[in-house]
Amino acid sequence: MNDEKFNFDLMDFIALSPTPFHAVEGMIYKLECAGYQRLFESDSWQLEEKQGYYVTRNDSSIMAFKLGEDPVSNGINMVGAHTDSPCLKVKPEPDMLKKGYYQLGVEVYGGALLNPWFDRDLSLAGRVNFIDENDDLDSILINFEDAIAIIPSLAIHLDREANKDRSINSQTDIPPVLLKLPPSEKKDKPSFKDILLHKIKDETGAIEVLDYELSFYDVQQPAYVGLHQDFIASARLDNLLSCYTGLMAMTETCNPGSKLLICTDHEEVGSASACGAQGPFLQSVLERIGGSHENTVRMIDKSMMVSADNAHAVHPNFADKHDNNHGPEINQGPVIKTNANQRYATNSDTSALFKQLCKKADVPVQSFVVRTDMACGSTIGPITASETGVKTLDVGVPTFAMHSIRELAGRWDAYYLFRVLKEFYS
Missing domain, CATH: 3.40.630.10 (Zn peptidases)
Incomplete structure (x- = not known):
């Protein structure tokens, strides 16, 4: 090789x-x-x-x-x-609705550098545990593959000291944004487990999602980088x-x-x-x-x-x-x-x-x-x-x-x- x-x-x-x-x-x-x-x-x-x-x-x-x-x-x-x-893992009860934006609560796994997670195209993957129509417990690996979320930065106009002294609160600053609900639906918070059930139901016959271990990741593909392609970025x-x-x-x-x-x-x-x-x-x-x-x-x-x-x-x-x-x-x-x-x-x-x-x-x-x-x-x-x-x-x-x-x-x-x-x- x-x-x-x-x-x-x-x-x-x-x-x-x-x-x-x-x-x-x-x-x-x-x-x-x-x-x-x-x-x-x-x-x-x-x-x-x-x-x-x-x-x-x-x-x-x-x-x-x-x-x-x-x-x-x-x-x-x-x-x-x-x-x-290191990554961002979805919490057990993650559903959040703020100002009509649907977000997921996340937990920082390992010693992640958090600044680079902002403004990246994020997808979600991992293991989902469920009950099927026969009342059997099973699991499946899933990967949304498409960019379904983002953690937007706060504009520098609203934080003039951002380049000097911006710190990141891992509880409040990094929940990814997945959806903007129309005004008629703002009171109806989506259910993350229902979203997962919809994704796996046809393939598995699942009737209820019980738990999961899911992580956000950047959809950008690994690539050569550099004038002479000296580096691998991934x-x-x-x-x-x-x-x-x-x-x-x-x-x-x-x-x-x-x-x-x-x-x-x-x-x-x-x-x-x-x-x-x-x-x-x-x-x-x-x-x-x-x-x-x-x-x-x-x-x-x-x-x-x-x-x-x-x-x-x-x-x-x-x-x-x-x-x-x-x-x-x-x-x-x-x-x-x-x-x-x-x-x-x-x-x-x-x-x-x-x-x-x-x-x-x-x-x-x-x-x-x-x-x-x-x-x-x-x-x-x-x-x-x-x-x-x-x-x-x-x-x-x-x-x-x-x-x-x-x-x-x-x-x-x-x-x-x-x-x-x-x-x-x-």
Whole structure:
């Protein structure tokens, strides 16, 4: 696969993955095309060597693996990423009617940059739970696809200090506008659940919507940007870029060793859930592969995890936000992330191995350490390492505007990471 095809496929994957549910659905499709078989945690597993498998939790986290000869003695090469991104989620009772405008109350999910959400064409996607005509409980993924909402900015004429000191109240300033009711209907507030029921009724036979997990997203498609198309601009690069890169590296690597990919939900809010990295998902699957506690411990000791999550590229307008010796540049290769206080799980052993892999793959590599006087973010790396005991490395593609509604990465960097992860899986 060359870089051009890789990037266009990456952008298509992100465009079709407005929520973690849709991302997992897209990954399932690619895994099944590659011959991977579905497993269910409630079933008894009979695993075969060289056969690929995948298993999901909550339809928003997924793990895929293929076992080589004697994984207990030889270990498993693992890559981890996360499926979620900061966004605006619809509240359980969201209906709002102000001055004849129908709006939905939203809750901020994760550490979102809120300013870029204003004046964007927004759609809505996620999971809807319902009762059908047989009184059975079921669910369906939906995607409105069209731009159905917007969060209009307040005109500068009404806030002359907007460019100096405008703050955002996440309760009152960001409910999206969906509809302007005519005067005759202003007293009749629409029902969001009725809107959802109308959308899914013909396809599902639903008679009542009980609940949902729905998120707004920007309908603008991912695209190349720049005079020489040096950049990829898109929503959810953090961290669907890593999910896709890990998936492609695994499915396109043919080798006799054991390999695993795990992409979990809820990283942006701490990973503390049944389907998050702090939950038991990975550990339980490793125990089923190992077959006993002792075998699992032996297998983990021979294994290694690459935690792939985007890194902060040095911004030319804000270069002083980086340590002078650790300012990763876009299109200069993946970034090894280290932190003395274990906010990243990298140590000298895992870092050295990754540098060796980059050399073998003929890929440049960079290092990132946050300024000593600034707080450091974290990833699933330290969580996975502490929960399972596996040796772990934190790496990522350098990115601008992380947690914005539209982020920016280099056109070469995801492909560089893909080549290194293929070398790792090999």
